[in-house]
Amino acid sequence: MNYTDYETGAPIADTKAPDGPIAERWDRRRFEAKLVNPANRRKHTVIVVGTGLAGGAAGATLGEQGYQVEQFCYQDSPRRAHSIAAQGGINAAKNYRNDGDSVHRLFYDTVKGGDFRARESNVHRLAQISVEIIDQCVAQGVPFAREYGGLLDTRSFGGVQVSRTFYARGQTGQQLLLGAYQALSRQIAAGTVTMHPRTEMLDLIVVDGRARGIVARDLITGEISTHFADAVVLATGGYGNVFYLSTNAMNSNATAVWRAHRRGAWFGNPCFTQIHPTCIPRTGDHQSKLTLMSESLRNDGRIWVPKAPGDSRPPGEIPESERDYYLERIYPSFGNLVPRDIASRAAKNVCDEGRGVGPGGQGVYLDFADAIRRLGRDKVAEQYGNLFDMYQRITAEDPYEVPMRIYPAVHYTMGGLWVDYDLRTTVPGLFAIGEANFSDHGANRLGASALMQGLADGYFVLPSTINDYLARTPLGDRPAASHPEVADIVAETEDRLNLLLAVDGDRTPDSFHRELGELMWEYCGMSRTEEGLRKALERIPQIREEFWQRIKVPGTGDEFNQSLEKANRIVDYLELAELMCLDALHRTESCGGHFREESRTPEGEAARRDEEFGYVAAWEFPRDGRAPVLHKEALVFEHVHPTQRSYA
Numbered sequence: 007m008n009y010t011d012y013e014t015g016a017p018i019a020d021t022k023a024p025d026g027p028i029a030e031r032w033d034r035r036r037f038e039a040k041l042v043n044p045a046n047r048r049k050h051t052v053i054v055v056g057t058g059l060a061g062g063a064a065g066a067t068l069g070e071q072g073y074q075v076e077q078f079c080y081q082d083s084p085r086r087a088h089s090i091a092a093q094g095g096i097n098a099a100k101n102y103r104n105d106g107d108s109v110h111r112l113f114y115d116t117v118k119g120g121d122f123r124a125r126e127s128n129v130h131r132l133a134q135i136s137v138e139i140i141d142q143c144v145a146q147g148v149p150f151a152r153e154y155g156g157l158l159d160t161r162s163f164g165g166v167q168v169s170r171t172f173y174a175r176g177q178t179g180q181q182l183l184l185g186a187y188q189a190l191s192r193q194i195a196a197g198t199v200t201m202h203p204r205t206e207m208l209d210l211i212v213v214d215g216r217a218r219g220i221v222a223r224d225l226i227t228g229e230i231s232t233h234f235a236d237a238v239v240l241a242t243g244g245y246g247n248v249f250y251l252s253t254n255a256m257n258s259n260a261t262a263v264w265r266a267h268r269r270g271a272w273f274g275n276p277c278f279t280q281i282h283p284t285c286i287p288r289t290g291d292h293q294s295k296l297t298l299m300s301e302s303l304r305n306d307g308r309i310w311v312p313k314a315p316g317d318s319r320p321p322g323e324i325p326e327s328e329r330d331y332y333l334e335r336i337y338p339s340f341g342n343l344v345p346r347d348i349a350s351r352a353a354k355n356v357c358d359e360g361r362g363v364g365p366g367g368q369g370v371y372l373d374f375a376d377a378i379r380r381l382g383r384d385k386v387a388e389q390y391g392n393l394f395d396m397y398q399r400i401t402a403e404d405p406y407e408v409p410m411r412i413y414p415a416v417h418y419t420m421g422g423l424w425v426d427y428d429l430r431t432t433v434p435g436l437f438a439i440g441e442a443n444f445s446d447h448g449a450n451r452l453g454a455s456a457l458m459q460g461l462a463d464g465y466f467v468l469p470s471t472i473n474d475y476l477a478r479t480p481l482g483d484r485p486a487a488s489h490p491e492v493a494d495i496v497a498e499t500e501d502r503l504n505l506l507l508a509v510d511g512d513r514t515p516d517s518f519h520r521e522l523g524e525l526m527w528e529y530c531g532m533s534r535t536e537e538g539l540r541k542a543l544e545r546i547p548q549i550r551e552e553f554w555q556r557i558k559v560p561g562t563g564d565e566f567n568q569s570l571e572k573a574n575r576i577v578d579y580l581e582l583a584e585l586m587c588l589d590a591l592h593r594t595e596s597c598g599g600h601f602r603e604e605s606r607t608p609e610g611e612a613a614r615r616d617e618e619f620g621y622v623a624a625w626e627f628p629r630d631g632r633a634p635v636l637h638k639e640a641l642v643f644e645h646v647h648p649t650q651r652s653y654a
């Protein structure tokens with residue numbers, strides 16, 4: 007591999023989105039898609055890797071349609087997928103509040119919030135489907151919060167001026183996942199879905215140019231197995247843990263998408279990472295995880311720092327006149343509810359000015375004193391109680407009495423496998439859904455949009471578009487495990503694991519992961535420079551070389567071995583990190599969460615360069631020691647015209 011440079015390949019001419027009026031495109035696509043006769047569906051097997059909201063929804067729906075589904079996750083139960091951690095809510099254009107919301111406004115806000123780096127057709131479809139998601143989940147019994155009169159309640163999230171976020175206290179992901187899980191369980195009981203928990207996909211099987219299966223490892227026994235199907239769906243979540251410290255679940259990883267990339271699936275916008283503004287600041291080097299405080303807290307919490315640099319008085323002793331409610335000051339229309347990229351950067355700026363609070367000055371206050379005065383403590387507890395309890399358990403500070411301290415942290419990856427309108431990757435027969443694809447969020451995800459996208463993909467989009475692939479593709483017999491292409495892929499996997507066990511060095515997987523993560527946060531994190539990215543690109547191959555000389559994996563491959571699992575995931579992070587840095591280096595504009603210090607407006611805000619960079623960067627894996635190949639998908643804006651984003 008050679009990531010010091012890249013080649014430019016053929017542009018992506020067609021994303022398969024139908025043309026015509028934008029509001030009719032999805033209906034048209036569904037109508038034009040070929041269907042598989044219900045009686046023939048049981049003859050088709052589909053592999054779904056992942057049981058989060060995207061995978062759980064897809065497995066349940068495909069099973070209900072009559073397909074045979076082989077479903078995988080590395081947790082002991084499908085309902086432990088990372089989606090369970092989602093706190094704040096899910097967007098939908100229901101307009102129950104009659105506050106001016108509509109499908110068009112959700113579409114508009116999402117395209118704008120993504121800083122004009124998402125596809126209009128996809129985002130419009132997402133906004134249309136959002137209303138169906140709520141109906142589906144209510145029918146499943148998901149206990150969304152309700153108002154006194156019985157209607158579903160909503161709250162506001164950053165980057166919008168309507169209240170369209172449906173929630174279940176601070177446990178929205180958990181409740182939605184239980185809904186998907188019960189639908190999946192029904193199919194498991196009915197025999198249409200076969201569940202393989204504690205089984206990790208380690209490679210994709212591509213035969214004659216088509217995705218036909220996966221290589222997986224049983225995490226308890228270490229047994230390597232092959233599984234075959236007519237199509238493979240990756241719903242394997244995001245890769246934010248490449249940064250080591252993130253709000254993601256500890257086991258979230260990039261192996262499935264990276265291995266698929268190595269087998270021919272292009273990777274879209276790998277450097278687009280979301281940094282979330284409201285996380286509990288890190289406390290030291292011992293930490294292996296960061297905790298999110300839901301964005302919903304910005305509805306009622308006010309963010310501030312002392313006006314004077316170096317002011318170390320406790321917050322209660324700093325009078326109002328000496329506080330800077332900087333988001334309300336700089337962005338009066340949106341105030342504390344500016345989008346995440348803007349809130350994160352503003353927090354970094356005030357900390358860089360020496361006005362940060364808490365240990366190391368890496369924090370800002372999120373203060374509920376006003377809300378408690380206005381609404382009463384009980385009302386605040388009703389809405390945010392579990393988040394306050396969680397904060398208190400972690401910091402030993404009572405947020406009802408003293409302001410929370412928060413700081414930005416890596417949270418979500420907008421990048422992922424490139425997919426067309428049908429959610430097909432560039433490997434025929436391989437689909438990617440949920441956070442695993444490069445998604446509909448552009449360069450910045452508005453809060454409460456990931457759950458919407460995961461469920462839209464899983465319950466509605468994939469089940470319609472996969473029919474078309476299966477109906478039109480003469481697949482013939484499934485390959486046998488002895489097929490030479492299959493045997494080669496299995497041998498590669500086994501060799502990699504054996505090599506990891508054989509090195510017997512002196513450094514733990516975590517020590518390499520931490521080193522890589524710190525490098526990525528420093529040079530490919532919230533703000534980036536050409537110089538820093540070049541440094542990272544020089545350093546990552548050195549870390550990789552050292553990794554293969556000094557990694558220590560105790561135990562064997564034939565047993566439960568978490569060191570082996572981690573080390574194998576780090577192999578993939580060490581390659582993905584390079585692609586992320588290269589992507590960030592080539593995009594010399596600032597855009598959404600991707601802030602290039604060399605590209606800013608006179609006011610210091612992100613300066614996009616639409617003429618040069620109004621495209622999706624889809625990367626092809628380098629072959630034969632050559633450089634990666636960049637394919638550009640031009641983005642066309644017919645309905646929401648790119649402007650400098652302003653939230654002032």
Ligand SMILES: Cc1cc2nc3c(=O)[nH]c(=O)nc-3n(C[C@H](O)[C@H](O)[C@H](O)COP(=O)(O)OP(=O)(O)OC[C@H]3O[C@@H](n4cnc5c(N)ncnc54)[C@H](O)[C@@H]3O)c2cc1C
Pocket residue numbers: 055056057058059060061062078079080081084086087088089090091092093094095096178179205206207208241242243244253254255258259261262298417418439440441442453454455456457458460
């Ligand atoms: C703390 C936190 C709070 C959040 N809150 C919100 C919110 O309020 N609203 C919102 O919209 N979004 C929120 N998000 C984002 C959102 O939760 C995620 O983007 C979304 O849940 C991802 O769902 P998914 O189905 O794509 O993947 P995941 O839920 O990550 O599921 C991945 C699945 O893939 C499986 N898997 C992965 N790799 C392999 C492999 N190699 N082999 C086998 N199985 C594999 C895993 O076992 C798992 O089942 C939050 C994120 C975090 C971190």
